[in-house]
Amino acid sequence: MRARNHAEGGEQAAAPPSRADSDGARAVLEGPEIDRALTRIAHEVLERTKGGTDITLLGIPTRGVPLARRLARRIEQVENRSVPWGSLDITMYRDDLRLAPARALGRTEIPAEGIDGRVVVLVDDVLFSGRTVRAALDALNDIGRPRAVQLATLVDRGHRELPIRADYVGKNLPTSLRESVTVLLEELDGSDAVLLGPARPRGGQPIEEEKR
Amino acid sequence: MSQTTTYLLRGARLLGGHPTDLLLRDGVVAAVGAGLDAGDARVVDAEGLIALPGLVDLHTHLREPGREDAETVASGARAAAMGGYTAVHAMANTDPVADTAGVVEQVWRLGRDAGYCDVQPVGAVTQNLDGAHLAELGAMADSIAGVRVFSDDGKCVSDALLMRRALEYVKAFDGVIAQHAQEPRLTEHAQMNEGVVSDRLGLAGWPAVAEEAIIARDCLLAEHVGSRLHICHVSTKGSVQIIRWAKSRGCDVTAEVTPHHLLLTDDLAESYDPIYKVNPPLRTAEDVRALREGLADGTIDCVATDHAPHPIEAKETEWSNAAMGMIGLETALSVVQHAMVDTGLLDWAGVAERMSAAPARIGRLGGHGRPLAVGEPANVTLYDADATREVDPTAMVSKSANTPYRGMRLPGRVVATFLRGVPTVLDGKIQ
Amino acid sequence: MRHLLSAGDLSRDEALLILDTARELAQVSGRSVKKLPTLRGRTVVNLFYEDSTRTRISFEAAAKRMSADVINFSAKGSSVSKGESLKDTALTLQAMGADGVVIRHSSSGAARRLAGWVDGAVLNAGDGTHEHPTQALLDAYTMRERMGRLEGLRVAIVGDILHSRVARSNVLLLSTLGAEVTLVAPPTLLPVSVGAWPCAVSYDLDEVLPKSDVVMMLRVQAERMQAAFFPSAREYSRRYGLDRDRFARLPDDAIVMHPGPMIRGMEISAEVADSPRSTITEQVTNGVSVRMAVLYLLLGGSESAIGN
Numbered sequence: 001m002r003a004r005n006h007a008e009g010g011e012q013a014a015a016p017p018s019r020a021d022s023d024g025a026r027a028v029l030e031g032p033e034i035d036r037a038l039t040r041i042a043h044e045v046l047e048r049t050k051g052g053t054d055i056t057l058l059g060i061p062t063r064g065v066p067l068a069r070r071l072a073r074r075i076e077q078v079e080n081r082s083v084p085w086g087s088l089d090i091t092m093y094r095d096d097l098r099l100a101p102a103r104a105l106g107r108t109e110i111p112a113e114g115i116d117g118r119v120v121v122l123v124d125d126v127l128f129s130g131r132t133v134r135a136a137l138d139a140l141n142d143i144g145r146p147r148a149v150q151l152a153t154l155v156d157r158g159h160r161e162l163p164i165r166a167d168y169v170g171k172n173l174p175t176s177l178r179e180s181v182t183v184l185l186e187e188l189d190g191s192d193a194v195l196l197g198p199a200r201p202r203g204g205q206p207i208e209e210e211k212r
Numbered sequence: 213m214s215q216t217t218t219y220l221l222r223g224a225r226l227l228g229g230h231p232t233d234l235l236l237r238d239g240v241v242a243a244v245g246a247g248l249d250a251g252d253a254r255v256v257d258a259e260g261l262i263a264l265p266g267l268v269d270l271h272t273h274l275r276e277p278g279r280e281d282a283e284t285v286a287s288g289a290r291a292a293a294m295g296g297y298t299a300v301h302a303m304a305n306t307d308p309v310a311d312t313a314g315v316v317e318q319v320w321r322l323g324r325d326a327g328y329c330d331v332q333p334v335g336a337v338t339q340n341l342d343g344a345h346l347a348e349l350g351a352m353a354d355s356i357a358g359v360r361v362f363s364d365d366g367k368c369v370s371d372a373l374l375m376r377r378a379l380e381y382v383k384a385f386d387g388v389i390a391q392h393a394q395e396p397r398l399t400e401h402a403q404m405n406e407g408v409v410s411d412r413l414g415l416a417g418w419p420a421v422a423e424e425a426i427i428a429r430d431c432l433l434a435e436h437v438g439s440r441l442h443i444c445h446v447s448t449k450g451s452v453q454i455i456r457w458a459k460s461r462g463c464d465v466t467a468e469v470t471p472h473h474l475l476l477t478d479d480l481a482e483s484y485d486p487i488y489k490v491n492p493p494l495r496t497a498e499d500v501r502a503l504r505e506g507l508a509d510g511t512i513d514c515v516a517t518d519h520a521p522h523p524i525e526a527k528e529t530e531w532s533n534a535a536m537g538m539i540g541l542e543t544a545l546s547v548v549q550h551a552m553v554d555t556g557l558l559d560w561a562g563v564a565e566r567m568s569a570a571p572a573r574i575g576r577l578g579g580h581g582r583p584l585a586v587g588e589p590a591n592v593t594l595y596d597a598d599a600t601r602e603v604d605p606t607a608m609v610s611k612s613a614n615t616p617y618r619g620m621r622l623p624g625r626v627v628a629t630f631l632r633g634v635p636t637v638l639d640g641k642i643q
Numbered sequence: 644m645r646h647l648l649s650a651g652d653l654s655r656d657e658a659l660l661i662l663d664t665a666r667e668l669a670q671v672s673g674r675s676v677k678k679l680p681t682l683r684g685r686t687v688v689n690l691f692y693e694d695s696t697r698t699r700i701s702f703e704a705a706a707k708r709m710s711a712d713v714i715n716f717s718a719k720g721s722s723v724s725k726g727e728s729l730k731d732t733a734l735t736l737q738a739m740g741a742d743g744v745v746i747r748h749s750s751s752g753a754a755r756r757l758a759g760w761v762d763g764a765v766l767n768a769g770d771g772t773h774e775h776p777t778q779a780l781l782d783a784y785t786m787r788e789r790m791g792r793l794e795g796l797r798v799a800i801v802g803d804i805l806h807s808r809v810a811r812s813n814v815l816l817l818s819t820l821g822a823e824v825t826l827v828a829p830p831t832l833l834p835v836s837v838g839a840w841p842c843a844v845s846y847d848l849d850e851v852l853p854k855s856d857v858v859m860m861l862r863v864q865a866e867r868m869q870a871a872f873f874p875s876a877r878e879y880s881r882r883y884g885l886d887r888d889r890f891a892r893l894p895d896d897a898i899v900m901h902p903g904p905m906i907r908g909m910e911i912s913a914e915v916a917d918s919p920r921s922t923i924t925e926q927v928t929n930g931v932s933v934r935m936a937v938l939y940l941l942l943g944g945s946e947s948a949i950g951n
Contacts, residue, residue, distance in 0.1 A: 089667065092679045092680070092681040092939070092943075093679075093680060093681075097681065097943055097944055098943075098944060098945050099945055100944055100945055101944040101945060101946045101947070101948050102939060102940045102941070102942075102943040102944030102946075102947065102948040103944065103948070104660055104663065104664065104948075105663070105664050105667040105668075106667075107667065108667060108670060138680065141676075142674065142675075142676040142678065142679070143674055143675075143676070144675065403751075406835055407835070407836055408836040408839050410834075411834035411835065411836045411837065411839075411840075412811075413751055413752065413773060414751040414752075414770075414771055414772035414773030414774065414808060414811060415751050415752070415771075415772075415773075416772075417834075417835065419835075483755070484751070484752030484753075484755045484756055485756075485759075525728060528728070528730050529728055529729060529730065529756075530729055530748065530750035530752065530753045530756055531750060531751065531752045531756070532749075532750040532751065532752075532771065533750060
C-alpha cells in the first residue's frame, strides 16, 4: 500500500510496512518468486535489446531503485560486463503535485554515460494508473534523448489511466480498486514480498487518490 | 441637556465606598447623602456604579489645527467625555504649533464651543518646537486660555541651557515645563525599546538611558533654579528610580505615566504591527512593574493618556514608516482598573487622586479635580467597574481608531460623565 | 499559506529538507534543459524596494527554472515611487493572483506586514536590518557541501553584526543546524543584547581564526564610520579585516565566505577573496538551487512544506 502510494501518487518515503500488516494483507509473491521474476526479466531485457550493449537501467524511487540495481547485477552476471544503472526521481514532473503537500525529492543519479542514444529501461515496483511512467518520460525528455525507452515492472496491477504498457512484467496481478499492493524489498524493508490487502484511506489523503 | 436640569445620582458609591445619593444642581454638587429627595430632579440610577470626580488628562493630542483628518478639538473632546474626562490638556504640537497666544486662544475657544469637556491648551516651550528659541510663554499665560503647562511634547527640550531658562521663566506666572524626555542623539532613527526584542527584530533601539539621562538632568536643573518640573509619559524603571530620588531631595518634580505603559510590553512589536509603535516606546515587563509600583507609591503623580490619534494609513504600513502614538482617552480608566485596581495596587480614591486631583493640581485647573462634596463643581464620572467589554476600534468616538487594545477584553465602562452638572455622557452614550 | 519570513521559523527537519532538496535541484543547472515543469501556472512576483540586482536575478532564475511565471515589480519608476503604500501594492498583487511574493524592503518587518495582506506565500528576500533567510540557507548549503557537515562546524561571522540581516538569519539557522557560531566585531557593531543570542561573541579576530572552520566576512558600509561606530576604515581593516596574514592563521581546510557585495581592501583583501578557499562565487551558484528548493517547498504542493 505505502509503496504503491509512493509509486503511483500517494505519500512518499513512508515508513516501511511490516510483513504482518494488521490490515489483513496477504503475500502474493514471496522472496524466491521475486528472485525468479527478476532473473526472467533480466533475460528478457537481454533478448529484446539484442545483448543489451547500450542499455541504461533507471529505477524510479523509492522501490524501483533497488530493483534496477538487482536487474543490473543479474545482467552483469550473465554477460560478464558492467551495466550502467541509476535512479530517476519524477516528483517534479508529477501531475498531482497540487493534491498533496510538497514532498521531499528522491534522488536522480544518471550514470556518467548519460542517456543520449541509449536504450533506457525504466524500472518500477508497481504499474498502476501509468501516471508515474508518464512523469518519468517527461523527466527523461529534459535530461536527454534516448534511442528508445522501455519499462520494467515487478507487478502490473492493471487499471491504467494512460496509454502506457510495460515491456517486462514480473507478475500480472489482477486487482480491485478496493485493494492495495505493497512491495517489500530486502534493501529497504528487511525482506522481499508483494502483499495484497484492502485499500484504506490514509490520514489527510483524498480517497480519489487512493483509487487512482 | 438644558443647563437648568437637576440630576439626582441615586445610590452611587463615592470613590468606591458606600452607596449614597448625589444631587447636581446649577453646576455644583448641591447635596450628598443617603435617601435624598428627588423633587424635580431627573433621577439617574447609579446603583453599583462608582462615582469619581471628573477625570483630568494632562496630555492629549487633539490634532486641530492641522490634522483634522485624525482628530478635531470637538471629536477629541467627545472621546474624552466618553472616557469619563471633564478636562483635557491639548498638546502644542499642532500645525501651526500652539506657540502664540493666537493659537492657544483658538484651541481654547474650539473646546468651549464643543462643550464636551474643558479643553485647556498647552503652550509650546520653543517657537515652532525648534528647541532653540523660547516661545512667548508669558503672552500665552496671559491670554484667555490662561496657559500654565508648557511643553514641546513630541520633541525634547534637549538644550540644557534653554531648558534652564524655560524652567526659570515660567515661575513668573506659576507655570510648569512638561518635558518630553528623549535625548535626541541617542534616539536617532530609533524604532522601539532597545533590548532583546529590538535586536531580534532588527529595529533600531531606543535605549532607556535616553529618557533617564534627560530626567536626571532636568530634576537637577529644576532643583537648582527652584522651579516646577513635570515629566511626561515616564516609561522606564530607571526613570521611576530617578524621580523617586529627586523627590526625596525635595525637587519640585511631578510625573505622569500613560495607561499603555502600565499594561503593554515591547514584545508586542514582534507582529511588526505599528499599532504598537509609540513614543516613548513600550518597554519590558520589568519596567511595567516598576511603573505600577511608582504610580501606587506616589512617585508618579498621575496617569495621562498621551492620546495620539492617527489616520489609518499612518499605521497600515511598514513599522519604520508608521506614525508613533496610540489613542487612549476612551480606554484609560479601564486600563487603570485592570493594571492598578484589580491588582490591588490602588483603590478608587487613589484612582481619583491620580486621574483627577493630581493632574488638575499640576495643570492649575481650579475647577477640576475637586472632591465630590457640597458646593464643589459638579464634575462627576459614573463608572461600572463590574462591566467588561471587548475593545472595538470601529466603535470609538475618536475620529481615529489606532487603539492597541483592539480585541482585548477590558474591565469597566463609563456610564455617565457630568461637566458642571450637565451630562456629556449618559447611559454610556455621548449626549 | 505559509511563508518564509525568518530563518528562526525553520525547524531542523525543515531546514535539512530545504538543503537536501536544493542538492537534488542543483543537478538541473548541469542539464541540457535547465528547467522543471513543477511551478507551471504559478505566478511569482519579485517585489523589490531596494536595488539588489544579484538577489533579484537569483530569485528570478530560480522561479523560471521551475517554470513559474515571474513578474518583476521594482519600486523605482513604478507607482511605488509615486507614493503608493506597501498595502496598496499588496492589494494590487493580490488582484493579479500572485501565488508567491518575493519581497526585498528597507524596513525591518516589511515581509511580515505583507504576509498579513496577501493570500500568497511571502518569501523574505531581505527586510531592513532584520533577516535574509535564503542567504542563510545558501550559506549553510555552501558550508555543508564544502565541509561535509554542519553539526559542530565552527563558524565565525565577522563585521557589522548590528545592522546585518545576514548575520541574524545565519545565527538562527546555524544554531538550529548544530553549528557553533562566534560573532566577531567591535563592540559598537554588536547588538546590546547579543549575549542572549545562541552564539559566542568575541572582539578579537586573531584569537578566533585558528579555531574556525568557516569565516564569514560581512560588508561594512562606509557610512557607519560617519556615525562613529569605528574611527577609520584603516583602523577597522587593521583590527577586523581578513588579509593574507590572518588568512594564514586559519586551519588549512577552513573556508572563507562573503554574502557580497564585498569591499575589497576593507573587510577582505583581494587575494583572500580570490583564493580557492573562498566560496564567494559558489555562494552565488548555490543561491539559485536553494531558492528553487524554497519556492518548490512553499508553492509546489497543495500546502507549504516549510515556513509558518
